[in-house]
Amino acid sequence: MKLAISIVAVGLALAGVLSAAPAQAQRVFVAAQGADTNPCTFAQPCRSFQQAHDTVAAGGEIDVLDPAGYGAVTISKAISIQGHGFSGISVSTFIDAMTINAGTTDKVSLRGLIIDGFGAGRFGITIKAAGSVDIRDCDIGDFTNNGIDLEPSASSKLFVADTHISATYNGIFVGPSMSPTVTGGFQNVVIVDTTNAGVQLVGSETSGGGIDFTLANSVILNSGAGVSVLNFSGGALTSLMVRDTTLANNSVDGVIAAGSVTVRVTKSTITRNGTGFSTNTGGILE
Numbered sequence: 001m002k003l004a005i006s007i008v009a010v011g012l013a014l015a016g017v018l019s020a021a022p023a024q025a026q027r028v029f030v031a032a033q034g035a036d037t038n039p040c041t042f043a044q045p046c047r048s049f050q051q052a053h054d055t056v057a058a059g060g061e062i063d064v065l066d067p068a069g070y071g072a073v074t075i076s077k078a079i080s081i082q083g084h085g086f087s088g089i090s091v092s093t094f095i096d097a098m099t100i101n102a103g104t105t106d107k108v109s110l111r112g113l114i115i116d117g118f119g120a121g122r123f124g125i126t127i128k129a130a131g132s133v134d135i136r137d138c139d140i141g142d143f144t145n146n147g148i149d150l151e152p153s154a155s156s157k158l159f160v161a162d163t164h165i166s167a168t169y170n171g172i173f174v175g176p177s178m179s180p181t182v183t184g185g186f187q188n189v190v191i192v193d194t195t196n197a198g199v200q201l202v203g204s205e206t207s208g209g210g211i212d213f214t215l216a217n218s219v220i221l222n223s224g225a226g227v228s229v230l231n232f233s234g235g236a237l238t239s240l241m242v243r244d245t246t247l248a249n250n251s252v253d254g255v256i257a258a259g260s261v262t263v264r265v266t267k268s269t270i271t272r273n274g275t276g277f278s279t280n281t282g283g284i285l286e
Helices: 002-020 049-055
Strands: 027-030 060-064 073-075 079-090 098-101 107-116 125-129 132-136 139-141 148-150 156-166 170-174 181-192 197-202 210-216 219-221 225-231 238-243 246-248 253-259 261-266 269-271 275-280
Touching: 027 049, 049 060, 049 073, 049 079, 098 107, 125 132, 125 156, 148 156, 156 170, 170 181, 181 197, 197 210, 197 238, 225 238, 225 246, 225 261, 246 253, 253 261, 253 269, 269 275
Parallel strands: 027 060, 060 079, 073 098, 079 107, 098 125, 107 132, 107 139, 125 148, 132 156, 139 156, 148 170, 156 181, 170 197, 181 210, 181 219, 197 225, 210 238, 219 246, 225 253, 238 261, 246 269, 253 275
Antiparallel strands: none
């Protein structure tokens, strides 16, 4: 009898441990009336992106249920955020709205986000590490630094589509450290009123790796330069293909190619810029 009682007691204790540590959900929710003390379910949503991120399993999804601002977030794992065009991240101090510092094979997907720096936030989306980042249907603006900033130390991919970026230093900046291979594309992107450049690629400081991007079906207006591709370090070749794109009313240049870089332009309109095309220090413009 004593043995039987002991076995039952052990079983109950194990059941208590298991019930106290459930598996992380693959899909969680945030809502304007949610609370971060909730379990982030549809019936009991969280209030912030950060709490939802910390709750969901790696590779899972955060879904937004209604319009609201959901706070700055740091992403450290593979994840998808579905903002549905009405979810916001607003920052009014010198911080980044979103930081991605995930694993080198992790995939991050962002959809339908409104990211606003109110003229005081630093970066809109800054990417330090990820296998790939896919940004679609987003509106990013009013940051003192770059709207989208990719500066990884390991190979990474970045894709941006159907997105509007305005009133930043660079709209999109790619400048890897060390010598990773960084590739990707920007399509149906509208970038306006940036201080330095709409899109700027800067080659890595050491040899190896390289940067290779395509800009297609996009518009860059009223910026310093439309497209700026630079590599003065003597590292790996940095290249950009510009296709079916309008670069207009930019105060400095439509296209700058300087250093160990190649920029190819086809089927595009480049007009009313300070200078249409500028090359120096071996930059190739085709």
